[in-house]
Amino acid sequence: MSDSLFDKIGGEAAVNAAVDIFYRKVLADDRISRFFDGVDMEKQAAKQKGFLTMAFGGPNNYSGKDMREGHAHLVAKGLNDSHFDAVVENLGATLKELGVTDELIGEVAAIAETTRNDVLGK
Amino acid sequence: MPIIEFDGKKYESKPDETVLDCLTRFDCPPPSSCRSGLCHTCMMRAIAGTPPESSQQGLKETLQQQNYFLACSCVPAEDLTVTLADSIAAPHFETIVLEKNLLTPVILQLRFSVPEGFTYIPGQFLNVFRDEHLTRSYSIASVPALENVIELHVERIKDGEMSGWLFDDLNLNDTLQLSEPLGECYYLPGNPEKSLLMVATGSGLAPLYGVIRDALNQGHQGEIYLYHGSENPEKIYLQNELENLTKLHDNFHYKPCISGDGADGNIMDRANEIALGTHKSLKDWRIYLCGHPLMVADTKRRAFLAGASLNDIFADPFEFSS
Numbered sequence: 001m002s003d004s005l006f007d008k009i010g011g012e013a014a015v016n017a018a019v020d021i022f023y024r025k026v027l028a029d030d031r032i033s034r035f036f037d038g039v040d041m042e043k044q045a046a047k048q049k050g051f052l053t054m055a056f057g058g059p060n061n062y063s064g065k066d067m068r069e070g071h072a073h074l075v076a077k078g079l080n081d082s083h084f085d086a087v088v089e090n091l092g093a094t095l096k097e098l099g100v101t102d103e104l105i106g107e108v109a110a111i112a113e114t115t116r117n118d119v120l121g122k
Numbered sequence: 123m124p125i126i127e128f129d130g131k132k133y134e135s136k137p138d139e140t141v142l143d144c145l146t147r148f149d150c151p152p153p154s155s156c157r158s159g160l161c162h163t164c165m166m167r168a169i170a171g172t173p174p175e176s177s178q179q180g181l182k183e184t185l186q187q188q189n190y191f192l193a194c195s196c197v198p199a200e201d202l203t204v205t206l207a208d209s210i211a212a213p214h215f216e217t218i219v220l221e222k223n224l225l226t227p228v229i230l231q232l233r234f235s236v237p238e239g240f241t242y243i244p245g246q247f248l249n250v251f252r253d254e255h256l257t258r259s260y261s262i263a264s265v266p267a268l269e270n271v272i273e274l275h276v277e278r279i280k281d282g283e284m285s286g287w288l289f290d291d292l293n294l295n296d297t298l299q300l301s302e303p304l305g306e307c308y309y310l311p312g313n314p315e316k317s318l319l320m321v322a323t324g325s326g327l328a329p330l331y332g333v334i335r336d337a338l339n340q341g342h343q344g345e346i347y348l349y350h351g352s353e354n355p356e357k358i359y360l361q362n363e364l365e366n367l368t369k370l371h372d373n374f375h376y377k378p379c380i381s382g383d384g385a386d387g388n389i390m391d392r393a394n395e396i397a398l399g400t401h402k403s404l405k406d407w408r409i410y411l412c413g414h415p416l417m418v419a420d421t422k423r424r425a426f427l428a429g430a431s432l433n434d435i436f437a438d439p440f441e442f443s444s
Contacts, residue, residue: 020431028427041422043179045432 005057067118127203142193164193170203225359242303244332249301261329275328326413351379351393405429415439
């Protein structure tokens with residue numbers, strides 16, 4: 001029986017390890033940090049945990065509609081492909097830091113990619 | 123628009139209007155204080171209809187299951203029949219005023235008797251009730267293992283109904299209604315080696331004065347740094363007591379910070395700048411932030427960026443209302 005992507009990355013423990021690192025990278029990234037101004041950090045961390053679980057191929061109940069509605073106010077502020085790319089880049093760097101192989105990082109990036117159109121309201 | 127039924131009468135809410143705003147508009151407001159979902163004063167219970175999840179943030183799971191919600195953050199999606207919660211934030215305890223000391227012209231130290239059954243952890247807060255319409259949250263500065271009183275520090279707020287009453291009209295031996303203790307900004311034993319960074323502005327010192335003395339009393343070994351700031355020297359208080367503590371405990375460090383140009387709209391206190399400038403890496407530190415909401419939010423973000431884990435940041439923003 002082959003392990004799922006989620007198991008290979010390390011499951012929920014990997015999500016917990018990744019969330020602080022990922023969120024810190026995103027907040028420190030001048031290209032995208034302004035989109036996080038004034039947000040409640042605990043709520044945001046909980047959302048990022050949901051996102052990471054989904055991107056790691058774990059159990060989730062993300063819907064395209066949620067993604068659209070959740071990001072519409074940011075699209076109105078100018079959220080575009082370059083910002084989406086920056087987030088994916090930070091995601092890859094986070095996993096690299098945690099010792100995840102390039103192959104698995106590629107799989108995670110591919111899952112994240114499936115949300116692009118909904119996030120950007122295309 | 124959803125109908126809110128309260129006390130046998132029906133009220134139609136407006137778009138995006140909270141239950142608190144709607145009931146206030148119809149002149150039958152439930153008690154409220156911070157209006158930001160923090161103090162839980164306005165907790166109500168839906169006995170018909172389901173309150174939105176967002177109005178239950180921060181409530182205990184057991185309360186969420188029973189459809190308790192915060193009226194200030196509840197924009198109903200459906201008709202609700204609501205009642206006042208016989209809640210933990212309601213007046214549950216009667217206390218007696220034992221001491222009133224003016225620490226500075228704008229900071230009042232209040233000491234109350236500890237009502238039977240009132241058990242708290244230093245750093246928690248409680249709600250003080252003047253009557254059924256006026257209530258405010260105050261943090262607890264006392265430590266049960268060290269003193270058999272409840273101590274609060276009250277900052278005089280311009281045109282503040284509650285602080286004005288506490289400063290000017292409350293008398294020794296008066297009785298006063300208190301809620302149960304609330305909040306999660308307190309010392310956690312179990313990591314006695316951890317470094318602790320604490321930043322307070324004004325009466326934000328109160329909970330930290332409790333947390334620090336609790337930590338030292340429990341034998342905390344790691345370094346404890348307190349930066350207490352204000353734009354105004356009148357809000358720097360308990361200096362002698364804190365300096366004495368530094369003499370008794372080598373691992374406790376105290377720095378009062380006065381930022382000065384408060385008069386020309388300098389809302390950001392500098393205690394946090396000095397703290398963050400001094401301690402550049404906060405990995406594995408535990409952080410306590412109490413006081414001005416903007417200071418708390420800004421410092422929380424920067425402490426996180428400096429390496430502190432979100433789980434290790436305890437923040438208590440003080441919302442001041444008149």
